[in-house]
Amino acid sequence: MTDAPETPAKPKKRLTRRELERRRMLMRSVGAGFAAVAASLVGLYPVMTRIFDRLRPPGAIPEKQFLAACIKCGQCVQVCPVEAIKLGDGDEGYGLGVPYIDARKQACDFSCDAVQCVLACPTGALTHDIATKEEVDIGFARLARPDACLAMKGDGFKGLARGADFEGLLRYEEIDRWDPQPVASYEYDLEICDLCVRECPIENAISLEPVSDDPDDKRRMPVVHEACVGCGTCEMMCPTEPAAIVVDTGLALARGEA
């Protein structure tokens, strides 16, 4: 017998089955909440690292605001007569469901006679402040590979601009103003390749300039002017592979990467 009274062991509170179930359920719920938020934040990565630097449709406000204001409905996709506008996929992060243009595959050639996509946009993501194609500011064209450019070599071009398998469309006004034709259906025979200048839908946006003072020198350089709206028709039509002329996005230009 000990005189010091034993401190009674703290009675372990046994949870009933019901309480245990409820506790598990609550833990599960907290876990699921974190998982859902974490999954949604995965989309931040491609946006931050700019894995995709996309050309946006005419009238698009600056990229960061554009991703916010776009409601991801695709109405701009539906009105484009040449189907130049595509929607981003899950690998583009918050660019999921956001419209872009892959100019090399199908440029915005203004077959619609100006900015149907802007009129279709239910938010202000494609700003209604513009009404003509000259006001568009998708990006800016740049002769990225002068060595490959046929005009720079003084070469001509004969045949289909992008080969027989190319699916892109272009407005050939002399054939049918209202029905864009497949680029693959139109044969060229050019003494000096001037496809980028010839098919540009904007006036005074691009011109071929002599490379030297020698009048016998056939070489010409495509020079992009201030009027360029970045529609990408030159990039689509360029017959070299990859294209000698490309369009830089506004974001790339702002960061001085172009």
Place this chain on the structure above:
Amino acid sequence: MRWYLHKLAMMFGTLPRKATPAEETDRARDMKRFQKTPDEVKKRKAAIQDEHDNPVFSRKWLYRRWASIIIINALFIVSFTWDVQLVEGSLTASRFLGFHMADPNAALQVTLAYKELMLNLLIGTATVIGLWWIVGGRAFCSWVCPYHLIAEWAEALHLWLHRKGWVKDHPFHRGLRVVLWVIFMALAWFTGYTVFEYINPVGIVSRALIYGPTIALMWVAFLLGIEVFFSRRFWCRYVCPIGLTYGITGAVAPVQVKYDLSKCLHEGECRQVCLVPHVLEITKMGYASDTEEFIGPDCTRCGLCIDVCPQDALSFTVRGLDKII
């Protein structure tokens, strides 16, 4: 009023409970007492036996609803594929015969992220809110949402596996949906991105139907996997903020499912088929507050309970109109 507030609170995650004596009408109290008289108990037992001997089986509302989901989503597809301008766009925003429509949940996120009110969006959202206020907010879920339809099939698979004893249902707290709603709206505001749209299966499925399949569908497949193997109707019950937004939209909707206490045998078949069974707790013996009452805000007006009830104790009704006719 207090009873209605309780139903509203239930949408935000509180547990269902019995109507307190103060919330009970005299009619309801008398009816409950009457149903407990030995004579009535005997009658009820006989009626239940009769049900088991001659089971009736209806899928009236199920088929109408499936037709509605399929037709509405097909209209979107047809409009784009054949360029007939009926409903252009997708479920996040569209034009129906030229009229703007916008999903209030997506519109709210866009507004919070962009921090500017846009007129077209406001018009579109107001139209949709007006429309869904009439038919009852979450009717969007069961009569329009394409994910809902796929999830119903996944649910059927889950229930089949459950009967075989191969899977178990793991419930979650319904308050989760409210917490996530607040978090996603806050994220839209603070990050400036429509964060939730990245994991929104409704938008992903709707766009995939209209514009072609995307790799984002893998996320939808993952969610369906959870619903089949882990938790019955996980997304719609515990997560989807769109459902909550529409629920708020139709909190006092004219179109309601009405419960008739005098016809009810309290078997609970309705609660077994329901997506949101907490709204049907009133069908438990002694739980109702009145002899006739509306199911309430969180109900998706899917009609499964109406189909399954052998006593026609549940029915669609239009608030106010049912008294006139």
